[in-house]
Amino acid sequence: MTEERLQKVIAEAGIASRRAAEKLITAGRVKVDGHVVTKLGIKVTTFSNITVDDEPIERESLHTYLFYKPRGIISSAKDDKKRKTVTDYFSALPYRLYPIGRLDYDTSGALLMTNDGELANLLMHPKNEVAKVYVAKIKGHLAPDEIHQLATCVTFDGFHSRPARVKIIRSDPKKKIQIVQLIIHEGHYHQVKRMFETVGHDVEKLAREQYAFLTLEGLISGEWRELSHEEVEKLKRL
Numbered sequence: 025m026t027e028e029r030l031q032k033v034i035a036e037a038g039i040a041s042r043r044a045a046e047k048l049i050t051a052g053r054v055k056v057d058g059h060v061v062t063k064l065g066i067k068v069t070t071f072s073n074i075t076v077d078d079e080p081i082e083r084e085s086l087h088t089y090l091f092y093k094p095r096g097i098i099s100s101a102k103d104d105k106k107r108k109t110v111t112d113y114f115s116a117l118p119y120r121l122y123p124i125g126r127l128d129y130d131t132s133g134a135l136l137m138t139n140d141g142e143l144a145n146l147l148m149h150p151k152n153e154v155a156k157v158y159v160a161k162i163k164g165h166l167a168p169d170e171i172h173q174l175a176t177c178v179t180f181d182g183f184h185s186r187p188a189r190v191k192i193i194r195s196d197p198k199k200k201i202q203i204v205q206l207i208i209h210e211g212h213y214h215q216v217k218r219m220f221e222t223v224g225h226d227v228e229k230l231a232r233e234q235y236a237f238l239t240l241e242g243l244i245s246g247e248w249r250e251l252s253h254e255e256v257e258k259l260k261r262l
């Protein structure tokens with residue numbers, strides 16, 4: 025069961041900022057399951073009954089969706105240039121959803137959207153990065169030493185990539201392109217494109233086919249489905 029800090033839950037209910045929520049708690053105005061709580065940092069669950077000045081707070085239920093992001097869509101919640109964003113696809117839902125990590129504007133594929141801050145933090149923490157399966161259409165053909173480099177470590181902008189899995193899916197000698205699967209456990213900015221560029225091959229097209237154990241099976245571009253409770257729990261255990 026998801027446990028969260030009391031001040032965070034109060035803040036997420038839209039009653040006060042995190043700081044102001046802490047003041048409400050220390051002032052003795054908050055009760056959990058009928059008992060006044062003045063200590064900061066106590067954890068509550070979705071089932072805890074929380075009141076502020078004896079008024080129950082409204083808890084937002086937690087939801088996570090697997091979205092098949094189309095190309096040509098921004099991953100952030102807002103865009104200065106008023107381009108379509110991933111949140112636009114969820115505008116009919118009454119939750120404030122955020123993407124877990126990012127996919128580039130011109131990258132398609134599996135993107136998780138959630139209002140579960142704990143899940144997002146857990147999955148984005150560098151220590152817990154889950155496997156992400158990308159398929160890239162690259163210019164030219166990878167040489168054995170380039171494959172070795174991708175699989176062991178590529179350095180760009182002072183960043184050293186961790187070991188990756190590389191698999192050539194298809195080579196087209198006429199068009200001088202290759203379709204390559206790359207599995208990484210990180211999420212550095214433009215990481216896949218930069219890795220290929222660094223070993224000498226531009227990426228013409230990029231898609232993320234899988235995020236952890238979640239594939240896009242059954243979805244078409246622009247569609248989403250809600251994750252089951254079991255799937256969310258499995259992600260938390262990874």
Ligand code: URA
Binds near residue numbers: 131215216217
């Ligand atoms: N790596 C990239 O270069 N772009 C993405 O969108 C995701 C990973």
